[in-house]
Amino acid sequence: MMNKNDKPGASPVPDNQAARLREIEPFYVMEILERAFALEHAGRSVIHLEVGESDFPTPAPVVEAGMQALREGKTRYVQALGIDALRERIAARYPSACRPPPGRVAVTPGSSGAFQLIFGSLINAKDEVLLTDPGYPCNANFVRLYEGVPKLVACDAAAGYQFTAQAIETAWTERTKAVLIGTPSNPTGTAVPPDEMTRIVETVDRLGGTLIVDEIYHGLTYGSDVRTALYDTDRVFIVNSFSKYFGMTGWRVGWLVMPSAFIDGITKLAQNLFISTNTPAQYAALRAFEEDVIAELERRRDVFRQRRDFLLPALRELGFKVPVTPEGAFYVYADCSAFTDDSYAFAVDVLESTGVAITPGKDFGRYRQNEHVRFSYANTQDNLERGVERLAQYLRS
Numbered sequence: 001m002m003n004k005n006d007k008p009g010a011s012p013v014p015d016n017q018a019a020r021l022r023e024i025e026p027f028y029v030m031e032i033l034e035r036a037f038a039l040e041h042a043g044r045s046v047i048h049l050e051v052g053e054s055d056f057p058t059p060a061p062v063v064e065a066g067m068q069a070l071r072e073g074k075t076r077y078v079q080a081l082g083i084d085a086l087r088e089r090i091a092a093r094y095p096s097a098c099r100p101p102p103g104r105v106a107v108t109p110g111s112s113g114a115f116q117l118i119f120g121s122l123i124n125a126k127d128e129v130l131l132t133d134p135g136y137p138c139n140a141n142f143v144r145l146y147e148g149v150p151k152l153v154a155c156d157a158a159a160g161y162q163f164t165a166q167a168i169e170t171a172w173t174e175r176t177k178a179v180l181i182g183t184p185s186n187p188t189g190t191a192v193p194p195d196e197m198t199r200i201v202e203t204v205d206r207l208g209g210t211l212i213v214d215e216i217y218h219g220l221t222y223g224s225d226v227r228t229a230l231y232d233t234d235r236v237f238i239v240n241s242f243s244k245y246f247g248m249t250g251w252r253v254g255w256l257v258m259p260s261a262f263i264d265g266i267t268k269l270a271q272n273l274f275i276s277t278n279t280p281a282q283y284a285a286l287r288a289f290e291e292d293v294i295a296e297l298e299r300r301r302d303v304f305r306q307r308r309d310f311l312l313p314a315l316r317e318l319g320f321k322v323p324v325t326p327e328g329a330f331y332v333y334a335d336c337s338a339f340t341d342d343s344y345a346f347a348v349d350v351l352e353s354t355g356v357a358i359t360p361g362k363d364f365g366r367y368r369q370n371e372h373v374r375f376s377y378a379n380t381q382d383n384l385e386r387g388v389e390r391l392a393q394y395l396r397s
Ligand SMILES: Cc1ncc(COP(=O)(O)O)c(C=O)c1O
Pocket: 052, 109, 110, 111, 112, 113, 136, 182, 185, 186, 214, 216, 240, 241, 242, 243, 249, 253, 254
């Protein structure tokens, strides 16, 4: 994440810079964030609806467990795939019908670390990976980093902005190696229905590819629980994290569940890439599974649901189109074509005029990116109400 004082793009590109770096896209929201910081510095009030992390602090018992670990000197390297106790607790979190053995669980430096292990152990140069457009932007960059080819596939509102088995089959080529699905998704909050996931698993299997499912927003769903893809298959990579539901973004602990055939390869890669994941943070994460912490996290989930139930109709009322109701995460991906055909310029103008910071669509792909912005409701109800009020005034003027 950017420091308030950092200036992106300030230095010239050096001659010896690797070609891949030119193809790695910046996070445009960082430009919005930087401008928001500058406005705040100048005394303006900014309402941050651009940020992709919970506004709740890490639960106190988790913080205490981290400090306890530090006091007890748990500050050394541990096993490359994580401490046994944490791998066991993570495995036990899955329903008994599809519970993986702890040996198939790897603890990673955030889910971002998990993606590096997965792509590093799966992708050869020029292998294609199918990604939803819109989708979480870092995925394409990870694929590129490992010399693969990210193939963005437009997923429209009719499909809930998600892959269908049919869309995967249509996009498949002989170079396709893997498909990545985020469910519920960032930026849309929409999820793949269980029957569609079953069809996707069958299709990817039949085509000889590998399925990767990012379940980082599991736990943050507001209707029925979204089912893990482990129900359908154990030949899948599942990615998850303590960042979102558990409110631990800065601790940098995530996990993956891998097919057993990959355990040795992933172990080698983890040893080399990370040695191990932050040790005190793993002990803190262990505490996050206790009943009192889960009760607090469930209370927070209810608060997120209430915020969604406020923000979604409020945005629709203002004239944003949101054709698919987000089921999870803390985002509303809104069509702003009633107001602009350049969502980046719109986001900048909204920020300058109203002090409301939102994320432009171009951070999430190319498909109708100019017609979309993402609102995050990881902010207090008061701030959401003030944000909507400011937007209403802006759009009226
Ligand atoms: C869909 C998705 N996947 C992965 C990540 C990365 O999360 P972390 O590395 O903190 O676990 C994010 C963060 O915003 C996300 O939205």
